[in-house]
Amino acid sequence: MICWSNSSRLSGIDKLIPLIYMFFSSISIAFFLYSGEVSRNAFYILTYISIIYFCYWVFKIDKKMHLYLLPTLVFLLGASKLVWLLLTSSPEFPLVAHHYQISGKRMVLGYFVLYCIQRNLSQWRISFKAASIASYILFVLLIMISVTNAVLYLKTGERVKVNSDAATSGAYMFVLFSMLTIYCLRRFTPKLYRPLCLAALILSVINLLATETRSALLFYGLFIIFCLVHDLFYGKKAHKKLFAAIILTTVAFALFLAKPYYNPALERMDAIQQEVTLYTQGQNNSSVGARLSLWKSAWYSFKHHPLGQSVDSRNALATRYIVQHENSNQEALNNIQFHTHNDLLDTLSLQGIFGGIIMLAFFIALLLWPFKMFPGSQAFLLLSLPVVFFSQGDCQFYNRESPYLMILVLGFLMMLRLVDVPKSRAETLPD
Numbered sequence: 001m002i003c004w005s006n007s008s009r010l011s012g013i014d015k016l017i018p019l020i021y022m023f024f025s026s027i028s029i030a031f032f033l034y035s036g037e038v039s040r041n042a043f044y045i046l047t048y049i050s051i052i053y054f055c056y057w058v059f060k061i062d063k064k065m066h067l068y069l070l071p072t073l074v075f076l077l078g079a080s081k082l083v084w085l086l087l088t089s090s091p092e093f094p095l096v097a098h099h100y101q102i103s104g105k106r107m108v109l110g111y112f113v114l115y116c117i118q119r120n121l122s123q124w125r126i127s128f129k130a131a132s133i134a135s136y137i138l139f140v141l142l143i144m145i146s147v148t149n150a151v152l153y154l155k156t157g158e159r160v161k162v163n164s165d166a167a168t169s170g171a172y173m174f175v176l177f178s179m180l181t182i183y184c185l186r187r188f189t190p191k192l193y194r195p196l197c198l199a200a201l202i203l204s205v206i207n208l209l210a211t212e213t214r215s216a217l218l219f220y221g222l223f224i225i226f227c228l229v230h231d232l233f234y235g236k237k238a239h240k241k242l243f244a245a246i247i248l249t250t251v252a253f254a255l256f257l258a259k260p261y262y263n264p265a266l267e268r269m270d271a272i273q274q275e276v277t278l279y280t281q282g283q284n285n286s287s288v289g290a291r292l293s294l295w296k297s298a299w300y301s302f303k304h305h306p307l308g309q310s311v312d313s314r315n316a317l318a319t320r321y322i323v324q325h326e327n328s329n330q331e332a333l334n335n336i337q338f339h340t341h342n343d344l345l346d347t348l349s350l351q352g353i354f355g356g357i358i359m360l361a362f363f364i365a366l367l368l369w370p371f372k373m374f375p376g377s378q379a380f381l382l383l384s385l386p387v388v389f390f391s392q393g394d395c396q397f398y399n400r401e402s403p404y405l406m407i408l409v410l411g412f413l414m415m416l417r418l419v420d421v422p423k424s425r426a427e428t429l430p431d
Contacts, residue, residue, distance in 0.1 A: 018124040018415065020049065021117065025412045026134035030141035032405050033163045033174055034148075043106070043404050050112035057119055070369055071114035073362045074407060077397065078107025080358055084351050090311035093337055096350075097311065102400035110407035117411045124418050128188065131419045135184035139196060142181050145174070146203035153210035157264075160210045169399050171213035172390040175220050178204040179382045180409055182227065188419070194231075198247065201227065212265045214272060215393055219386060282327055290331035291341045291393060297321040297332070298340035298349040308352030318349070339398045343391035346398060359397070363388050366410075374417055383409050 028042035058065050081104030090097050117124075149160040162170030178200065185196045201224055208217050228247070275288035284293055297318035301309070304317055315336050322332050340346045344363075348356040366387060370380035387396065387406055396402040 014123060015125075017053070018120070018126050018418065019130055021046065021113075021411070022126055022130055022134055022415055024049075025408050025415070026137050029177065029180070029405065029408050029412060030137050032401070033145050033170065033177060034141055036163060036401065040404075043408065044109070046113055047109040050116045051109075053116045054112045057116070062119075066115075066119065068115060068118045069365055070362075070410065071111050071118060073358065073365055074107050074114060075111035076358045077362055078104045078109075078111065078403075080104075080351055080355050082108070084308060084355065087308070088310035093311040093315055096338070096398070099398055099400045103397060103403045106400070106404040107407065110404055114407060114411050114414075117414050121414065121418065124415070126415060126419045128419055128421055131184070131188040131416060135181070135188045138177075138181040138184055139200060142178060142200055143203060146207040149210050150206050159212045160207075162207065162211060164401065165399065167211045168213050168216075168394055169396070169402060171208055171211035171216035172386065172394065172396060173402055173405055174204070174207060174211070175216050175223075175390075176383065176386050176405070176409060178207075178220070179223060179386065180412070183379055183382055184416070187416070197227070209265045212268050214265075214269050215390065217265060217269065219389055284327060284329045285331050287331070290329060290335055293322050293326040293329040293332035294318070294335060294340040295342055295345055296326065297336065298342065298345035301349040302345070302352070302356075306353050308350060308355065311350065314349050339395040341394050343395050343397050346395050363391070370413075377417075379416070380410075380413055383413060 024042045024046040028039045028046065031038040031042070081100045085097055085100055085104070088097075145162065149162055153160050159167040160170070161167050162174050164170030164173065182197050182200050182204075185200060186193045189196055204220065205224075208220055271286075272288060275286040278284070278286060279289040279292055284290070298314075300321040301314045301317040305313065318336050318340070319333060322329050322336070326332060335341065340349060344356060344359050347359045366380075366384040370377040370384075374380075383406065390396060396406070
C-alpha cells in the first residue's frame with residue numbers, strides 16, 4: 001500500500017514538473033518584449049526550480065552528471081564571460097563589463113534549465129491542451145506588443161525599441177518571438193491556424209516597420225514567403241483560395257493607404273546599396289560603413305592580443321585602427337564603446353581565441369545538433385537561423401537580455417517535441 005502511494009505521488013510529480021516548465025517558459029518568452037520585470041522573474045523562478053531539480057537528479061538518482069552538448073556550450077559561454085571579467089579590468093568602459101556579468105550569469109543559470117529538460121526528454125509528456133494554451137498566451141502578447149509599439153510610432157515618429165536597449169536588438173528578438181508564435185499557432189490551434197497566423201504575420205510586419213530595422217525586415221520577409229509557399233503546398237485545402245484573396249487584398253490596401261507608416265523603413269532599405277557604394281569611395285560614416293569599420297578594427301585588436309584583453313585595451317586598439325585606416329569613421333567611433341557589431345569578432349577581440357572557439361562551436365551546434373537529437377526537427381531552425389544571421393551584423397550575446405530569451409526558446413522547442421497529440425487531431429494537424 002505504501003509503495004503504491006509513493007509511486008502514485010511520483011507519477012503526479014512527473015506530470016506536474018513539465019507543466020511548470022511549460023508555464024514559466026511561455027510566460028517569460030511572452031512578456032520578454034512587453035514587461036521585462038515579469039519575464040525576468042519567471043525566468044529566475046524557473047532557474048531556481050531547475051537548480052533544485054538538477055541536484056536531485058545528479059546526486060540522488062543518476063549519481064553522475066551528463067555532458068549534454070548544447071546545455072554544456074551554453075554553460076561554457078556564460079562561464080567564459082565571468083572568467084574574463086575576473087581576469088580583466090576596464091575602468092574606462094564599465095558598461096561592457098556590466099553587460100557581460102549579467103548575460104554570463106543568466107547563461108550559467110539557463111544551463112540548469114536546459115539540462116533538466118534534456119535529461120527528462122524520455123520521461124516527460126505535455127498535453128496538447130497545455131501546448132495550445134501556451135500558444136494563445138504567446139499570440140495575445142504578440143498583439144499587445146505590436147499594437148502598443150504601432151501607436152507609439154504613430155505618435156512620435158521615432159524608431160521603437162520594443163522594450164529593449166535599441167531598436168535593432170528589439171527587432172531581432174521580436175523576429176524570434178513572432179516566428180515561434182506562428183509555429184505554435186500552426187501546430188497547436190489546427191482549426192483556427194490560418195486566420196491566427198495571418199493576423200500574427202500582419203501585426204509582426206507592422207511592428208518591425210516601426211523599428212525600421214533593415215536586416216530584421218529582410219529576414220522576416222523571407223520567412224513570410226516561406227510560410228505562404230509552405231501553406232500553399234502543405235496546408236489544409238479548405239478555404240485556401242479565400243485566404244489567398246484576403247492576403248492579396250491586405251497587401252493592396254497596405255501599399256496604397258499605409259505609405260506614411262512604412263515609407264521611412266523603405267527609405268532605409270533603399271539606402272543600403274548607397275551606403276556600400278559610399279564606403280568604397282571613402283565616405284564610411286553610415287550604418288553599413290560603421291559595421292565594416294568595426295569588424296576590421298575588431299580583427300585588428302584580436303591579432304594584437306589573440307589570448308584576450310580588457311575592454312579598455314581593445315577599444316584603444318580599435319580606435320587607433322579606425323582613425324588611421326578608416327578615415328576616423330565617426331559612427332564607428334561612437335559605437336566602439338559598446339561592441340563591434342558581430343558576435344564572433346567581438347568575442348575574439350575580448351576573450352581571445354578560446355572564447356571565439358566556444359562561440360563558433362555554439363553556432364555550429366545550434367544549427368546541427370537538433371537534427372541529430374530529433375527526427376523532423378526543422379522547427380529548431382526558427383531559433384538557429386535568426387540567431388546566427390543577426391549575430392553577423394550585431395552582438396546579441398553582449399546584450400544582457402537576449403541570451404536568456406534564446407535559452408528559453410531552445411528549451412521551449414525541446415518541450416514541444418514532448419506534446420501528446422490526440423489521434424483525433426493528428427490527421428488535421430498541418431505539417
